[in-house]
Structure formats: structure tokens, C-alpha cells
Amino acid sequence: MPKTPTIAGIRSHYNLPTIFSATDKTFHRQRKRILSPAFSIKYVASLEPLIQSCVKSLIKKIDSLSKSSFKSSDLLLNSTSNQFSENNLPTINLYQLIQFCALDIIGETAFGGSFDMVEKGSHPLPIKILEEMKRRVLNHTFPYFRMFFKKDPWLDEFISKIIKTRIEENSKATKQRIDILQILLNSYNPLKQSSPTTPVDVTDGKTMSDFEIQDQIMEFLIGGTDTSAFTIIMAIIMLLQHPEKLRNLRLELESAFPELQNHVTSGECEHEDDLFLPTHETLKSLKYLNAVIDETLRLFPITLGGIMRQTTEDTIISNHLIPKDTIVSASIWKLHRSKQIWDQDVDEFVPERWFDLNPKIRNDAYYPFGSGSRLCIGNNFALMEVRIIISALIGNFDFVPKEGADLQIVQFITPSLRSKKFEVEVTRLRESKNYDINNN
Numbered sequence: 001m002p003k004t005p006t007i008a009g010i011r012s013h014y015n016l017p018t019i020f021s022a023t024d025k026t027f028h029r030q031r032k033r034i035l036s037p038a039f040s041i042k043y044v045a046s047l048e049p050l051i052q053s054c055v056k057s058l059i060k061k062i063d064s065l066s067k068s069s070f071k072s073s074d075l076l077l078n079s080t081s082n083q084f085s086e087n088n089l090p091t092i093n094l095y096q097l098i099q100f101c102a103l104d105i106i107g108e109t110a111f112g113g114s115f116d117m118v119e120k121g122s123h124p125l126p127i128k129i130l131e132e133m134k135r136r137v138l139n140h141t142f143p144y145f146r147m148f149f150k151k152d153p154w155l156d157e158f159i160s161k162i163i164k165t166r167i168e169e170n171s172k173a174t175k176q177r178i179d180i181l182q183i184l185l186n187s188y189n190p191l192k193q194s195s196p197t198t199p200v201d202v203t204d205g206k207t208m209s210d211f212e213i214q215d216q217i218m219e220f221l222i223g224g225t226d227t228s229a230f231t232i233i234m235a236i237i238m239l240l241q242h243p244e245k246l247r248n249l250r251l252e253l254e255s256a257f258p259e260l261q262n263h264v265t266s267g268e269c270e271h272e273d274d275l276f277l278p279t280h281e282t283l284k285s286l287k288y289l290n291a292v293i294d295e296t297l298r299l300f301p302i303t304l305g306g307i308m309r310q311t312t313e314d315t316i317i318s319n320h321l322i323p324k325d326t327i328v329s330a331s332i333w334k335l336h337r338s339k340q341i342w343d344q345d346v347d348e349f350v351p352e353r354w355f356d357l358n359p360k361i362r363n364d365a366y367y368p369f370g371s372g373s374r375l376c377i378g379n380n381f382a383l384m385e386v387r388i389i390i391s392a393l394i395g396n397f398d399f400v401p402k403e404g405a406d407l408q409i410v411q412f413i414t415p416s417l418r419s420k421k422f423e424v425e426v427t428r429l430r431e432s433k434n435y436d437i438n439n440n
């Protein structure tokens with residue numbers, strides 16, 4: 001079933017579809033053929049060094065914040081969100097730092113270079129993109145007021161400069177950079193004219209103009225940062241609320257990465273290489289880690305409101321006749337929290353349920369990444385990122401949440417914590433009084 005035509009409201013122009021907003025099957029298939037190579041398991045594996053460099057910055061940043069004291073706390077005092085707790089322990093907004101890291105990862109893999117959000121704490125691009133999304137929704141909702149919702153030219157200029165620079169670099173270099181931007185540029189057609197004012201013929205998804213490339217990488221930033229950051233923070237929150245599950249995960253990490261025990265016990269060693277940066281090759285097959293992620297995505301799927309589609313003909317769904325042109329929506333939240341399917345403890349965080357789960361339930365009642373032809377194209381990418389960041393955070397630090405945190409979830413396109421904050425006291429794991437290497 002195709003997506004509802006109202007999805008066109010999030011496009012830069014009504015006639016300029018992207019992979020996410022496509023409703024035409026042929027266009028979607030052609031565009032997917034161009035983009036899929038960038039998200040194959042093999043290609044995503046080759047992006048690991050880029051992802052690792054961003055995770056390393058995150059861990060180094062948290063480490064430096066964890067060592068701050070009242071006297072030498074420039075970093076903390078300059079920050080609006082990171083301060084000290086009543087016990088004089090450094091307190092950081094972990095949610096914000098994870099969001100920054102997810103943005104840096106998309107910058108590094110799809111925009112040709114990290115935005116350095118973790119290091120610098122800001123970059124105009126994410127805010128400009130959020131404003132542009134709001135403008136599109138307003139444009140679509142109130143078409144008579146379009147003249148008031150003008151596009152900020154900064155965004156197009158910024159992204160088109162990145163593309164031009166890469167094309168120039170490619171013409172000089174003997175070796176091309178391996179990243180998502182490069183895969184898109186492999187389908188670049190300089191003769192194809194398209195901009196928001198000169199829409200393309202929607203049947204042509206075979207090549208991409210520079211404006212389409214720009215629009216498509218922007219979509220990756222929207223679809224690929226808050227989704228991963230939300231999943232990571234919810235996993236961390238669940239682990240902190242369930243110390244016995246956290247202990248199980250640490251035990252698994254220690255047995256998979258024996259060097260982690262040295263990191264934890266080495267005590268005095270302060271140099272940078274002392275930080276624990278797990279490799280994805282090992283992480284991808286860790287049973288408990290993957291169960292933690294599955295359970296987080298079950299309890300907190302990113303499509304809280306459901307996935308909307310429209311019938312193209314009279315259709316029978318579960319013995320109900322759905323007339324042609326009806327918008328139907330499947331609530332993933334309800335499906336993932338059905339007592340009939342998942343048992344009485346459905347609202348509890350129980351990673352262990354995944355160990356002997358009936359495969360039929362995983363296939364038929366679990367849709368964190370959607371399904372069928374519209375399955376999330378970034379799922380391999382997302383899982384790699386989520387596995388690495390959760391393990392690196394848990395393996396390096398002890399976090400104690402600040403009391404009274406507002407954990408209310410809200411949704412604008414993707415879900416997030418309403419407060420935009422999850423504040424924790426942070427200490428290096430080996431220095432934490434809560435951590436005992438023998439008993440954990």
C-alpha cells in the first residue's frame with residue numbers, strides 16, 4: 001500500500017519527492033536502487049572508522065567533563081546544560097551529548113565532515129533544518145499563507161557548497177572518500193535541472209540533480225539523528241532504572257572485551273588510549289546487548305502515532321472491508337505493547353524475553369524499522385551506531401540520574417524527551433564507588 005499523498009507536505013516542493021516522501025512506486029524503486037548501496041551491510045561496515053571517530057570525541061568529551069572540578073571547570077561553566085550536582089560532582093545533559101554525537105555521525109558520513117557538535121556545542125545546520133521542516137508543515141497546512149513562510153536561503157547555499165567542493169575534490173584526487181555523499185554523487189546528473197521552482201518529472205528517479213542530492217542528504221539528517229539518539233537515551237534510561245540488567249550488560253561486555261577489565265582496574269592510567277572503544281564486529285553478535293536494543297525499540301518505537309498508508313482499491317484487512325482511498329494507520333506502539341502477544345509483563349523492560357521468543361512474534365508483531373518495501377533504509381547503519389554508542393557509554397562511565405527528571409515523550413516527526421534533557425552525574429567507571437570489579 002502506498003504512503004498517503006499528504007506525505008508530500010514534508011517535501012521541499014510538492015513535485016519533488018525523496019525516498020521517504022515518495023508515493024509513486026516506480027520513483028520509489030528507482031530512488032531506492034540509487035541509495036541502497038550506501039546502506040548495505042558491507043558498505044555500512046566500511047563507514048565504521050567515521051562513526052568511531054565521532055564516538056571517540058563523545059567519550060573524550062564526557063571523560064573531560066567527568067574530571068572537571070569547581071576550580072578547573074571552564075568547559076562546564078561555559079555550557080548551559082552541564083553543571084555540578086549538590087555533591088559537587090560534574091552533571092552533564094547526556095541526552096544532548098548523544099544527539100550531538102548522532103548529528104556529528106551524519107555530518108561525517110553524509111555531509112563530508114563532522115559538524116563538531118560534541119566538541120563545540122553548536123552548529124547552525126540542525127536548527128536551520130528544523131526550521132525548514134516547520135516551514136514545510138505550515139506551508140502544507142495553511143496553503144493560502146505560503147507567501148509568509150519564506151525559505152531561508154542559508155540551507156540550500158550551505159549544502160550546495162558541500163556538494164560543489166566534493167565534486168571539485170573528486171576531479172583532483174586519485175582516490176574518492178568512502179561515504180554516503182559519494183554514493184549519491186555516483187548518480188549525479190549535471191544536466192538534470194531541478195530546484196524547488198522547477199520540479200522534476202516524478203517518474204525520473206534514475207539519476208539525481210544537485211538539488212535532489214542536497215534534499216536527500218537533508219532527509220538523512222532528519223530521519224537518522226533524532227531516531228538513533230532517542231533509541232540510545234531510552235536504552236540508557238532503562239538500564240539505569242534496572243541495575244541488574246545494566247550489570248548483565250557490563251558482564252557481557254567484559255567477557256567479549258577482556259581489555260575492558262584492564263580499563264576498569266588500571267586505576268592510574270589517564271592517557272587517551274585508555275578509553276574503551278568497542279568494535280562493531282564483536283558487538284553485533286552480543287546476545288544481551290542486542291536484546292537490550294530490541295527491548296528498547298519494542299517499548300519506545302520511533303513511530304509512536306503509527307505508519308500511515310492509503311488504499312488504492314477496496315481492500316480486505318483482518319476481515320474488514322476498507323474502501324478505496326481510505327487512509328489507514330497501524331499503531332506500532334499498541335502492537336508492541338499488546339498483552340495478548342507479549343504477555344502480562346508487556347510494559348516492563350525485560351531484555352531476557354528475546355532469548356527464547358517465538359520467531360513468529362518477531363516476524364509478525366515487531367516493526368521498529370517498519371516493513372516491506374518501505375523498511376527503514378538506514379536500519380543497518382542505525383544498529384551499528386546504537387550498539388557502539390551504548391557499549392562505549394556503559395563500558396567507560398558510571399551515570400547517576402538527577403532526581404525528578406522529566407521523562408515525558410513528545411513527537412514532532414520523530415519522538416524526543418519533552419525536556420530535551422537527561423541530566424546525570426558522571427564518573428569514570430573505574431573510579432566509581434558504585435562499581436566493584438568482582439561483584440560489579
Ligand code: HEM
Pocket residue numbers: 019020021032219220221223224225227228231301302303307308367368369370371373374375376377378379381382383386
Ligand atoms: C534507531 C534508529 C531508527 C529507527 C527506529 C528508524 C525507523 C524507521 C521507520 C519505522 C521507518 C518506516 C516509516 C514508514 O514506513 O512510514 C523508517 C524509514 C526510513 N528511515 Fe529510518 N530509522 C532509524 C534510523 C535511520 C537512519 C540512521 C537513517 C539514515 C541515515 C534512516 C533513514 C530512513 C529513510 C530514508 C526511510 C524511508 C525509507 C523508504 O521509504 O523507503 N533511518 N525508519
